[in-house]
Amino acid sequence: MRIRSTSGGSGSGASGSGRRDDSGERRQSFRRKQRVGDRVRGTMLGWESPGLAWVEISGVRLLAALESGPEPGAPLTFLVKALEPDIVLQELPAAAGGDSLIAESVAGFWAARAGFEHAVQDAPLPEDLADAPDPRARLHEHLAAHPPALDAWLRAQSAVEALNAMLVPARKIMLLYRPELMPAAWDHELLVNHGRELAWAFTLPHWGRCQVRILHHPPVAGARVFLERPEHVEPLKRVLPKLVETIAAAALPNVQNLDRIDILSVGQLPPGSGQLLAGLFTNPAEGRPTTGFSARV
Numbered sequence: 001m002r003i004r005s006t007s008g009g010s011g012s013g014a015s016g017s018g019r020r021d022d023s024g025e026r027r028q029s030f031r032r033k034q035r036v037g038d039r040v041r042g043t044m045l046g047w048e049s050p051g052l053a054w055v056e057i058s059g060v061r062l063l064a065a066l067e068s069g070p071e072p073g074a075p076l077t078f079l080v081k082a083l084e085p086d087i088v089l090q091e092l093p094a095a096a097g098g099d100s101l102i103a104e105s106v107a108g109f110w111a112a113r114a115g116f117e118h119a120v121q122d123a124p125l126p127e128d129l130a131d132a133p134d135p136r137a138r139l140h141e142h143l144a145a146h147p148p149a150l151d152a153w154l155r156a157q158s159a160v161e162a163l164n165a166m167l168v169p170a171r172k173i174m175l176l177y178r179p180e181l182m183p184a185a186w187d188h189e190l191l192v193n194h195g196r197e198l199a200w201a202f203t204l205p206h207w208g209r210c211q212v213r214i215l216h217h218p219p220v221a222g223a224r225v226f227l228e229r230p231e232h233v234e235p236l237k238r239v240l241p242k243l244v245e246t247i248a249a250a251a252l253p254n255v256q257n258l259d260r261i262d263i264l265s266v267g268q269l270p271p272g273s274g275q276l277l278a279g280l281f282t283n284p285a286e287g288r289p290t291t292g293f294s295a296r297v
Contacts (some may be wrong), residue, residue: 026060031083036118037111038080039092044070051270052076057089066091078287079107081114090114093278102170105163106277112152112159113177117186119152125183139180175277189276201276209269211276219259226269233266 042057044066055064055076055092068091070076076187082088090110094102100131124145125139132138143150160177167173176190185202192198196216203209215222227233 004046006021017185018103021075026058027087030058030060030087034080036080036082039107039111040078040080040089042076042078044072044074044076046072064089064091066106067275068093078105079110079114082118090275091278092176093280102163102166102280105159109156109159109163109175109277112156113188116152116156116179117151119146119149122146124151125179127183129183135180136178149266168264171280187275190278199276221261222264223261225266226271230266230268274280 005119012225040057041092042062042064042099045054045056045061046055048063051065051067051243053060053070054064055066056063058264060074064078074289075237077092078089079092080087081090092110118170124143126142128143129135129138143153156177159165162291166173172193174192176192178190179185179188182204185204187201187203191200200212200214201210206229210228211226213224213226213250
């Protein structure tokens with residue numbers, strides 16, 4: 001979430017009084033105390049609209065996009081994804097019992113991913129990376145020339161391995177982190193289920209959150225696409241076939257045996273959807289896309 005002020009402005013945070021000076025001081029204090037990858041605690045205050053709620057973090061009243069459905073007064077935990085130019089926080093999953101270890105591993109992956117995305121701001125991924133004969137090898141070549149980004153990448157891969165050590169035995173679900181498939185996007189999550197079904201989530205600057213879900217029934221596969229901002233459907237349709245083929249080739253077994261991949265539908269991503277891993281800890285909501293990945297672990 002990008003922090004929005006209580007007065008409806010575009011600032012990255014505000015106090016309940018709406019005083020701009022106090023709001024600015026609180027934001028700067030937050031930036032001085034926190035680093036990308038840190039976790040901060042907050043409290044749910046109340047719902048503004050579906051998927052959008054008022055929360056309080058460090059004494060500041062903020063408008064936040066929430067994927068869970070907490071009651072007022074519920075404690076929440078957020079990951080610091082960015083501090084400049086906006087303060088950007090992400091809700092972390094909460095789970096009890098046996099799910100708590102998986103939730104902790106999800107939070108660890110999100111923190112490592114945020115660290116990598118922060119590191120590559122100083123070493124942007126090549127725009128034509130996905131068009132390379134071997135995008136993964138080209139990514140490694142690029143990172144080898146930028147040690148801080150390489151270190152962050154290795155931490156992200158370690159977090160993926162730690163999470164898969166729990167997800168694969170429990171649900172036969174595997175997480176892949178493949179930012180080289182769309183270098184302009186962030187928040188990449190790719191889940192593969194039984195080698196026949198995959199879901200890919202990412203965020204693009206103009207399109208917002210996106211999900212591509214593919215069901216593999218050889219010799220064909222069908223794809224459904226969900227967008228946070230449906231006004232960008234038409235430009236997306238021009239790149240969808242190649243996009244779907246790219247992700248299918250990266251994640252589906254025996255993809256060479258496919259005769260075709262059909263784009264079945266392009267629709268709006270409902271409020272509160274977006275992060276695939278968060279869906280492992282929340283009940284499916286009406287209207288949210290689901291292919292089985294939203295079941296509790």
